Amino acid sequence: xxxxxxxxxxxxxxxxxxxxxxxxxxxxxxxxxxxxxxxxxxxxxxxxxxxxxxxxxxxxxxxxxxxxxxxxxxxxxxxxxxxxxxxxxxxxxxxxxxxxxxxxxxxxxxxxxxxxxxxxxxxxxxxxxxxxxxxxxxxxxxxxxxxxxxxxxxxxxxxxxxxxxxxxxxxxxxxxxxxxxxxxxxxxxxxxxxxxxxxx
Ligand SMILES: N[C@@H](CCC(=O)N[C@@H](CS)C(=O)NCC(=O)O)C(=O)O
Numbered sequence: 001x002x003x004x005x006x007x008x009x010x011x012x013x014x015x016x017x018x019x020x021x022x023x024x025x026x027x028x029x030x031x032x033x034x035x036x037x038x039x040x041x042x043x044x045x046x047x048x049x050x051x052x053x054x055x056x057x058x059x060x061x062x063x064x065x066x067x068x069x070x071x072x073x074x075x076x077x078x079x080x081x082x083x084x085x086x087x088x089x090x091x092x093x094x095x096x097x098x099x100x101x102x103x104x105x106x107x108x109x110x111x112x113x114x115x116x117x118x119x120x121x122x123x124x125x126x127x128x129x130x131x132x133x134x135x136x137x138x139x140x141x142x143x144x145x146x147x148x149x150x151x152x153x154x155x156x157x158x159x160x161x162x163x164x165x166x167x168x169x170x171x172x173x174x175x176x177x178x179x180x181x182x183x184x185x186x187x188x189x190x191x192x193x194x195x196x197x198x199x200x
Pocket of ligand 1: 009010011012033038050051053064065066105109
């Protein structure tokens with residue numbers, strides 16, 4: 001049994017998506033971003049960074065969406081979402097997951113929260129730079145995932161994570177107006193998948 005703290009359309013989306021994909025029993029706790037519930041003491045006790053998602057796993061809070069995604073893939077190997085330890089495909093899987101979390105996700109953060117990096121007077125330039133970084137990252141990723149065969153080209157969590165970043169519409173109010181730059185098809189996870197249809 002898992003409990004996911006989420007905001008609709010936020011980085012918690014990929015975690016919900018994975019829980020549905022795996023078929024894991026879970027409950028959802030919605031965080032009201034406008035009321036800043038994620039900055040209140042009770043939530044900061046779960047994630048001191050005051051960000052979503054948090055997943056309660058075996059009674060303990062886990063934060064950082066990429067770490068949660070990798071943890072779920074590891075805990076539910078039957079879902080086939082990540083190459084097993086020791087498999088050749090594990091190397092590009094780890095490399096890309098970390099790359100996406102360290103490179104693409106922060107660029108998305110700059111896109112969605114452009115005043116954070118350099119203040120409200122610089123939002124236009126921050127967003128423009130973020131756009132360039134996002135598009136370049138998607139171009140590299142697209143080339144990698146388009147390879148029909150080869151290590152890592154089909155690693156599920158990696159593809160799903162990318163897909164989440166690409167699809168992210170960040171439904172909470174801060175982000176709704178700022179549709180992120182996206183890229184083409186190879187980064188997508190099929191719409192027919194359960195998590196893609198019903199994730200929040
Ligand atoms: N690196 C973090 C980033 C999480 C993050 O930026 N979450 C956003 C939603 S997509 C959030 O909590 N925003 C609320 C805020 O910044 O106040 C993760 O992957 O969990």
